[in-house]
Amino acid sequence: MHLEAGAADQSFREEVRDFLNEHLSPELRQAGQRTMGICSPHAASQAWQKILYAKGWAAPSWPKEHGGTGWTPMQRHIFATECYLADAPMLAPMGLEMVAPAIMGHGSEAQKAYYLPRVLSAEDSWCQGYSEPGSGSDLASLQCRADRDGDDYIINGSKIWTTDAHYATRIFCLVRTSSEGKPQAGIFFILIDMDSPGIKVEPIITMAGNHEVNQVFFDDVRVPQENRVGAENEGWTVAKYLLEFERGGRAWGARLQGAMAHLRHLAEARDMVNGTFAQRLAGLAAAVQAVEYTEQRVIAEMSQTGRIGPASSMLKTCAGTLVQEIREVAVEVIGNYAAPYQPAAREWGSNIEPIGSPDELTVVAHYLDFRARSIAGGSNEVQRNIMAKLVLGM
Ligand SMILES: Cc1cc2nc3c(=O)[nH]c(=O)nc-3n(C[C@H](O)[C@H](O)[C@H](O)COP(=O)(O)OP(=O)(O)OC[C@H]3O[C@@H](n4cnc5c(N)ncnc54)[C@H](O)[C@@H]3O)c2cc1C
Structure with missing residues (x-):
């Protein structure tokens, strides 16, 4: 490497x-x-x-x-x-970096031929239907039902925290056919058109003031059996395979570089890059480099094995925590300019004059939004459990 x-x-x-x-x-x-x-x-x-x-x-x-x-x-x-x-x-990663690898790894030839080009060209946009109101960390307890009816399944239940469901043309879901045996056993992975009759999307507004996540309701939604990826009892295997890509394949090093560049720019504009603050920036920059090296190592391993593996949990936890730290320091740097609340001004294309410089407009929203990253994609505590078991062999 x-x-x-x-x-x-x-x-x-x-x-x-x-x-x-x-x-x-x-x-x-x-x-x-x-x-x-x-x-x-x-x-x-x-x-x-x-x-x-x-x-x-x-x-x-x-x-x-x-x-x-x-x-x-x-x-x-x-x-x-x-x-x-x-x-x-x-x-959006849900198509390119999540459902696509799952289809490549576990889908039929017909599914690959149909869905992959549409993901690539942005003709379809996807959302992820894993979490439910009572099932997040303990995902295997999910209750969304799929009952066979001729060549179709009838889906009933609800998914929550569904990022971009209000834009998506399709959703990939984990659903349950059976409650017998181990909870993981009765689950499968299915691709559903968002314009199917019986689907309803309700917005959830985050503490940053954004509409990003939703709750999705399924009321007797009819889905062809040919939309299932893998066998009926294979959903858990497909789900875990996809999660590795969700947690690991996110160009974390690049994202951290971007966040650091923005922080440095804010600090330079205030002539703050000296003394103990310069040391603090240097400490963050060293930590960013450590994540980049870890990411490169994971990518190099992946090019040999074809899988990211449990190291994706390490990457997500370290990088996510570091972005939170960088965003927090940015809030400190802008001082009083963290106070104005102007959600309409920070909308894309808005011509509302910001209070302070345009560079400061998103600092608090970034900070608040990134608090959610300790939970989204699987909480940090759960990632640490995975690392203890699968990376450290404890
Ligand atoms: C911004 C955002 C976007 C999201 N987007 C999507 C999406 O598009 N699609 C989707 O399906 N889901 C999505 N999620 C859901 C996310 O995957 C879940 O929120 C996450 O898995 C945690 O589940 P939960 O919310 O039910 O919390 P819980 O599982 O109830 O956890 C609550 C707390 O208990 C801790 N905890 C739980 N179990 C353990 C354990 N065994 N050991 C130690 N601590 C534990 C957790 O760490 C957490 O702090 C999103 C979440 C957020 C915040």
């Missing part, structure tokens, strides 16, 4: 920078800056994915046969970092 970029990587970096300079309009960059949750404003994210798709760069982590770039791990890291530093909109 080589962690230093060589001459070829430097020229690749230049190529990426040129592409970003040419294709990232000020509006798209603003959408990147105003990303308050997991994804950038939906329309911007879709528009940017289409531009990347036209270039063949929409899915760097996919195998080439399905439309991936064939880049080395270092090239992928460079691309992700440059995108963050240039404020490119963040692409």
Whole structure:
């Protein structure tokens, strides 16, 4: 594994920078800056994915046969970092980085042929239906029912915290056919059209003031059996496989670099980069580098095994905690300018004059939003349990 970029990587970096300079309009960059949750404003994210798709760069982590770039791990890291530093909109991960690997790993040939191109081109957008009002960490206790009826299943129940369900055209769900035996045994993984009759989406507004998550209700929703991925009792295997990609495959190092660059910019604007504060920044920068190295190691292992494995839990916990710390320091840096509450001004495309500089507008929302990352994608406590068992063998 080589962690230093060589001459070829430097020229690749230049190529990426040129592409970003040419294709990232000020509006798209603003959408990147105003990303308050997991994804950038939906329309911007879709528009940017289409531009990347036209270039063949929409899915760097996919195998080439399905439309991936064939880049080395270092090239992928460079691309992700440059995108963050240039404020490119963040692409929604639920399609490209979650359901797509699950379909590649466990789907039928017909499912691969139908769904993967639509994920890649942004024709479909996806949401994830795992959590339920009574089942999060203990996901195997989920109750959403699927009953056979001819060639279909009839789905009844509810999913919660469903990111982007209000935009998604499809949802991948874990549902239960049987309550007999081990709780994991009666579960399967299914792909559902969001415009199916009987689906209702209700918004949940986060403490950052954003509409990102939802509750989704299924009332006698009819879904063809051919939409099931894997066998009826295989849902737990597919679900765990997908979670590795959700937790590990998120270009954490690049995201941290982006957050650090923003923090440094805020501090420099106030002439604060000196004395003990400079030491604090240096400490954060060293921690960012440690996460980047860990990520590179995980990616290098993955290119050999094809799986991210339980190290994804380590990456998610360390990186998520570090982003929270960086966002918290940013709030300290802007001081009194953390006080104004202007949710309408920080909407993408808003022309409301911000109180303070536009760079400060999103600082508190970023901080509040990132509190949720200790829970989203599986709580830190649960990740530590996974690390203890599967990484440390305790
Ligand atoms: C912003 C956001 C977006 C999300 N998006 C989605 C989505 O798109 N799709 C989806 O399906 N889900 C989504 N989730 C749900 C997320 O996966 C769950 O919230 C998470 O798994 C925790 O489940 P819970 O909320 O039921 O909390 P609980 O499981 O009730 O946990 C409550 C607390 O108990 C602790 N705890 C629970 N069990 C243990 C244990 N065994 N050992 C130690 N501590 C434990 C937890 O760490 C936590 O602190 C999202 C959540 C958030 C916050």
